[in-house]
Amino acid sequence: MKNPPLGGFFFFLYCGTLLLHWKKAFLLVQYQERVNHVEKQFLKTALIPKIFRIRGDCGRCLTIRRVAILNTRSPNRDSAECKKIAIVGGGISGLSAAYFLLQEADLRGVKIDLKILESSGSVGGSIKTLRYKETVLDLGPECFVATKPAVLELSESLGIESRIVTQTQRKTFIAVDSVLCGIPDGLFSMNPKIADLLTSNLFSPGGKIRMACELFVRRRIDSRDEALADFVERRFGREFLERIAEPIVGGLYGTTPESLSARSTLPYLVGLERNHGSIMRGMLLELTDRKKREAGQARIKGEPKRKGTMATFDQGMVVLVEELRKHIAGRCKLVSAEVESIQPGEKRGWQIQCSNTTNFQADAVVVALPASVASAVLAKTDKVLSDNLSSIKYSAPIVVNLIYDQNAFNKQLIGSGFLVPRKERGIVRACTFSSNKFKRKVACDQVVLRASLDTSMDPCPQTQSDDQVQKAVAADLKKYLSTRNDPLFSIVTRHKKAIPQFAPGHQDLLDGIERRQERFSNLALIGNAYGGMGVADCVARAKQECQRIAANLTSQ
Numbered sequence: 001m002k003n004p005p006l007g008g009f010f011f012f013l014y015c016g017t018l019l020l021h022w023k024k025a026f027l028l029v030q031y032q033e034r035v036n037h038v039e040k041q042f043l044k045t046a047l048i049p050k051i052f053r054i055r056g057d058c059g060r061c062l063t064i065r066r067v068a069i070l071n072t073r074s075p076n077r078d079s080a081e082c083k084k085i086a087i088v089g090g091g092i093s094g095l096s097a098a099y100f101l102l103q104e105a106d107l108r109g110v111k112i113d114l115k116i117l118e119s120s121g122s123v124g125g126s127i128k129t130l131r132y133k134e135t136v137l138d139l140g141p142e143c144f145v146a147t148k149p150a151v152l153e154l155s156e157s158l159g160i161e162s163r164i165v166t167q168t169q170r171k172t173f174i175a176v177d178s179v180l181c182g183i184p185d186g187l188f189s190m191n192p193k194i195a196d197l198l199t200s201n202l203f204s205p206g207g208k209i210r211m212a213c214e215l216f217v218r219r220r221i222d223s224r225d226e227a228l229a230d231f232v233e234r235r236f237g238r239e240f241l242e243r244i245a246e247p248i249v250g251g252l253y254g255t256t257p258e259s260l261s262a263r264s265t266l267p268y269l270v271g272l273e274r275n276h277g278s279i280m281r282g283m284l285l286e287l288t289d290r291k292k293r294e295a296g297q298a299r300i301k302g303e304p305k306r307k308g309t310m311a312t313f314d315q316g317m318v319v320l321v322e323e324l325r326k327h328i329a330g331r332c333k334l335v336s337a338e339v340e341s342i343q344p345g346e347k348r349g350w351q352i353q354c355s356n357t358t359n360f361q362a363d364a365v366v367v368a369l370p371a372s373v374a375s376a377v378l379a380k381t382d383k384v385l386s387d388n389l390s391s392i393k394y395s396a397p398i399v400v401n402l403i404y405d406q407n408a409f410n411k412q413l414i415g416s417g418f419l420v421p422r423k424e425r426g427i428v429r430a431c432t433f434s435s436n437k438f439k440r441k442v443a444c445d446q447v448v449l450r451a452s453l454d455t456s457m458d459p460c461p462q463t464q465s466d467d468q469v470q471k472a473v474a475a476d477l478k479k480y481l482s483t484r485n486d487p488l489f490s491i492v493t494r495h496k497k498a499i500p501q502f503a504p505g506h507q508d509l510l511d512g513i514e515r516r517q518e519r520f521s522n523l524a525l526i527g528n529a530y531g532g533m534g535v536a537d538c539v540a541r542a543k544q545e546c547q548r549i550a551a552n553l554t555s556q
Helices: 006-027 032-050 059-072 075-079 092-108 149-158 194-199 205-216 228-236 238-253 267-276 279-296 318-328 371-377 383-390 466-481 506-517 535-555
Strands: 083-088 112-118 129-132 135-138 164-166 172-176 179-182 310-313 332-336 339-344 350-354 359-362 364-367 393-395 398-405 417-419 428-433 446-453 489-494 499-501 523-525
Touching (some): 083 350, 092 112, 092 149, 092 364, 092 535, 339 371, 350 364, 523 535
Parallel strands (some): 083 364, 172 417
Antiparallel strands (some): 129 135, 172 179, 339 350, 398 446, 417 428
């Protein structure tokens, strides 16, 4: 019997060797999308061109293995160093920053180790929501400005845009001699209906004439920042200041218009005076131009039309916090730690010292703290920056949520709420008819009110107990709304360092902070002290700064 041909033996040996090494190469593939490429390389370099040319060149199998490894390794994720980023503060600014940083890391192909350092151990900051049976009560911010796109864009990215609830009633009242007088429609756009303005009992005849004279008031030549009270009185008169500007702007910031900056709180109106010489003339010109543009542009098909300037979520503002937390879970670690100091470390990094003697190293730091707190933790980094931050003062607002039986009112409430001028103010500075303002799920026989308190009055609500505050608020509301019964439920919420005070010269102070911050490319300052104080402003600032940080890290 003849021996089997040696050629067939070597042929099977060669094929078996190739298959063995191909299997090893396949196991080394780290990303599924590279598998097809590896198979093509294998077939091209080894099997098909050489299958009928019997060679004992086992080195070709090593080439296949090397091709598999080189073509499946991501140059950014594997060869690049993992970047460590620390976010100090877990409020809405810090949470938004974490979300945007993870987005930027994915887009740029950068691997990051992300931590949120929060002293309270929980996220959300001042945004808190309470459920009383089926009724939602916002204990902190209750809404955001819908005309600013930041929160709307973030909600769309999170997939919760459908849960946004827009303002349904916008009519606002001013309390004059304990009577609620409606603000004439169009007054804020300086285009009120003449009939409404003439018949309004909100202003005296002399006050109406003085407002109309704004068209003839000369513009201010001095470019220095002035107090909001001086600006408004100079343009529209004392009565407009006392009955409109003081209750509205003072209520938002929790302080007097004499201590606020006109340029920082009313930048749009200041710009109109500078550009047109008159606020009313400037608004009318811009309104005309806007109508012409809208008439010449076809509305995008299917674009939702949002009515109202304010919006919230179906289950309160906490929806935004919960969704952000879900999206960063597993990719961002929450560390319960109180940061004492942040200072430059080695190799352009940062050294973070906590009160429990824990140290953290980071390539970049995002400080999402109130400016006064940020001042303390950055004292060892830059003395000038720290001093500038400490110059920004804060107010500590108190909010009281109340639920009344519908039968407690002599007549149905209309509008979104009322404001109380300083001259006749008790403890309540402003009151929102929450169950009117946003149509959310509320028991049909209940009315939800939200009162903002004047903390400058005597005795100061800050020194009173919750029970004393609740009784004083109920008595004050009875004066304006003629309530017959006590509320079914009420809760007092006290906030610390929640609202920054934009004093005259605030913009110059911010410019100085920005110049000092530019010295540290991987340091970001975010929060409500660096521009607008609303939720939308905080989200917009967080996105802008995180994009800058991500760009700096990838360029190093």
